[in-house]
Amino acid sequence: MSFIKEYIRTVYRAVSSLLKGMKLTGYYFTHHKEIITQNYPENRDTLNLPERFRGEVVLTHNEDNEHRCTGCTACELACPNGTIKIITQFDVNEEGKKKKALNTFIYHLELCTMCNLCIVACPTDAIKMAQNFEHSVYDRSKLTKTLNAPGSKLMEGVE
């Protein structure tokens, strides 16, 4: 008799374990409030990315089209992938002294891994990470960007 008892017990346990799982999936089937997926392209406006999110490197400009980059190439040296290329020029100031300044800040988004090392390395806080993450384009060459706005110049007082 104990054999049959044991057999029935095994079958009971097996069936109840299966029913437990079905109860759980049944719960989620009937409770649509638990749904966690987002309707992504529709919720673009309400999408809230944290301010530290690393989307791409940008060179910040103020209203007067001034940036803080001195062209020191610290970011270029810090970058492990050669993502940043800085072309410098020598400006001559009023006193006749030559001074190194930024000419073009080239940023290869296609090479960037968003490791943030350039931002950490920047001594003047000129560059920062932007929250934009929709980078896809049809032509790879569009991913090579010039970060300094045309006609922009160095902010006063940034050394």
Added chain:
Amino acid sequence: MIEEVGTSTDGDLIINIGPQHPSTHGVLHLVVTLNGETVKKVEPHLGYIHRSIEKMCESLSYRQFIYVTSRMDYLSSHINNLGCAHAVEKGLQVEIPERAQVIRVLMSELTRLASHQLWWGAMAMDIGAITPFFHAFREREMINDIMEETCGARLTMNYMVPGGVMYDLHPDFQKKVKEFVQFFRSKFDEYDELLTGNVIFQARTKNVGIISKEDAISYGCTGPVARAAGVSCDVRKLFPYDVYGKLQFDEVLMEAGDSFARYQVRMGEMRQSLSIIDQLIDNIPEGEFQAKTKAVLKLPKGEYYSIVETARGELGVYIISEGGMTPYRIKFRSPGFSNLSALDHMARGSKIGDLVAIMGTLDLVIPDIDR
């Protein structure tokens, strides 16, 4: 090169599982010799995602090479970065501030939880249950959000730097983590209801893919794979780093060494991780989050080996320095590589379905194996 594989001379069937296959979790290629449904031999062919990270690191400076290691075991990238940071710090002889140590441990445990959650879902999928995968991602998503807020990225964070961490914690960090822990505790029982207790799941994993304690040591298995066989190998206990020495947690050990034991070890580890987070989250000391280090790091001539416990086992980072700005030679002892070498031993004599289940419980991450 994929050689001509067909029917071998003694009537066995040779099939290629992978490199593109739903259950190899990436680009693992297994050449399996079958006798009917029974596995006679499993031969892993590696290298489909070999990027020669070791060679790459030889040309990167000590600050730069850390980010590359996120790409090895991408599921526990924090812990990989931590291992590298440790090795560099050993050479630099810097003292890490208490706050940075606590942050590192917190991040490591959150990463471990996220990694185990993904493993749980992926393993269930290997065994044929698809729903758990999505349930696991719900909790993992919360960890990713926490990571995103503090570290700025969701998967390859690059948050650990030599001397500490890159930034201080986000002001909301403690609140969010507490919310997550509470939520996860309430959902953890669902994991058991959905999978652990399920009679089909137990039938599929018990007494399958058994590895003995001696074999586990000999094959160099570490992490949950070895602990399921009864090998005490938790680096956090054996060679405590950061603040692990001061924490109260148990090393989850099982004796059976089968797939179900490996499953239970990981489930137990998730509970231990939660308890570690509980102990630390209210006791983050004030202070610096980064020790002062020079802008250009140079390690003195010598050899530095650091060990950390990733979600998959023991990660060793072996740096040989000649005193320059870049490592002379760097070697990553990845846990998955050794665990994979035991797959043939475990899977022989089992069915194809079991092979897939065993691979699931080994928790292989292919970039970690190929590097």
Added chain:
Amino acid sequence: MTSSELKEQLLQLHPSLSFEEGAEWLHTNVEAVDWIGLAGTLRNNPILSFDFLFCVTCVDWKAHLSMVYHLRSTKHGHTLVVKSKLNRENPEIESVSGVWRTAEFHEREAYDLFGVKFLNHPDLRRLFLTDDWVGWPLRKDYEDPVNMIKL
């Protein structure tokens, strides 16, 4: 066992061993021909019982290659690093895959990337790279203009 005790113990068994000081763990140098004998002793001697080979790697020192084996005892908890110099032109060393099973894969890796020939290895083939690959990528003089991108 501490490093100094380990050193004494090892010297008793193999008086020809030389040691390096200063690192975290005890480093010992062994001739390539003596390695397989020493490996058996390290593994089976009950006082040493180095049953866990956790890292096998090779280093290219330009003049010569050097194999590095990291060993730990799960029973006693001590660690030992064994190094062996190899000839760069014809690097050959006995395989220890019979002593520690994990060595089979690690040695294949070292063969693949450094070209070290492991004698009596059960299945010495390239592991990561294709079978027809030319050269040993992790050696310092390896040049590959196609696959290596210099920044």
Added chain:
Amino acid sequence: MLSIESITGSIQDFLFANLPGFFAVLVQFALVGIFVISLFAVLGLVLVFMERKVSAYMQIRVGPNRVGFKGTAQTLADTLKLVLKEGLTPIGADKFLFNLAPFVVMIGAMLLMAPIPFARNVQIWDVNIGVLYISAISSIAVIGILMAGWASNNKYSLLGAMRSGAQIVSYELSAGLSIIAIVILSGSLQLSEIIASQENGWWIFKGHVPALIAFVIFIIAVTAETNRAPFDMAEAESELTAGFHTEYSGMRFALFFLAEYVNIFIACAIGATLFLGGWLPFHIGSWTAFNHIMDYIPSSIWFMGKTFFLIFIIMWFRWTFPRLRIDQLLNLEWKYLLPISLINVLIMTIIAILGWHF
């Protein structure tokens, strides 16, 4: 009241009134053919959409929600895609068998439509050996699957087909035995008679515990016979990529896909007919008012409701359970289900002979 019965009846009257008998029958054949094929297409679309929505909600997702109203046109769009896709034939494949296999599976499923009573007096062919016909024709599907697996010249396909062969052949036994239990109770092989015998109560209620056991075994067996998870050995996505239809693409794949869902529908329809009274409404003893309200619901709705309830249960299985291993699958059949159903049939016979059922 507009019912399917009146529509079919008037069509038949119209045809026989206006055409000579032979042509009327021919036109009827054509109409039935169109009906079956369109039912196939509609069922495929509806069931695939249902499966995707059920799985989505169980997996805390939304599921298809873009194409058409709330995503309802999603499966139509997918079908269009499949139809437009190129159907590749592997070089080493046996071309004739490779192309034939999806049609064999499909035709097998189509033939099974014949004796199913969709509503009161709506049946394509009320054959007097209906149950026998069903068990015989449902075995044809396995030939199609074996053909597909063999002709693909792919080891995954072959393994999947062999598994499927072993599985379907074994599970047919217990499916057949649980059907026989009902045949014993009702004393007829004709499906319309079986339904008629349930006029005063469905067999699942009238037949005591043995009928319930037979019902459970029937559900398990048809889940296995239609290759559905947790018994999807033939496909076993994580093991054999896609099993027997690994090499199929485009329209031929769509046929396999469609046949799977139609098979589920037919299996559940048979289950509903045998155990849940087919198109009969739900009656409770002497509650005449309640019974009257139930009678007001059209018989086709009753039939579809019961069938879709069973389909939902089978889908529920699929999205909850892990897959069994092949040896465990066969163990379950030969060591548990078959002995239980044999004893069950014995008990059922005793009940039927002694007239203990209600």
